[in-house]
Amino acid sequence: MRHSPELISARWRRSSYSNANGGECVEIAEDFPGAVPVRDSKNPHGPVVVVPVGAWDAFVNALKA
Template identity: 65%
Template sequence: MTHSPELSTARWRSSSYSNSNGGECVEISDDFPGLIPVRDSKNPTGPALIVRAAAWGPFISSVK
């Protein structure tokens, strides 16, 4: 069984496309080797989606 990482100390960064207008944006953390935590920037205390790093690149390519 895989355990989710403790995200309370994660350093989050916003998309380079985000702006100060409060638009829809996600934040990710690079603090967890092999995993990419993703959260809604408008709800930083809400849940995070944990994506395997190997799947992150193909996901980003498909949404571009």
């Protein structure tokens, strides 16, 4: 998904685990019921992957385990 009207006004939040030197940075947009938009912060105008909330939760929990 690229630059849909909903994502243009999205508030992006960078992962607290992202590299502070501008490296591997992942951002997510919140306030999208049922979905989690994810993008590379180094390419804010690039593609966005939209993941169902359940899949995102499973991914995050697997990383924590």
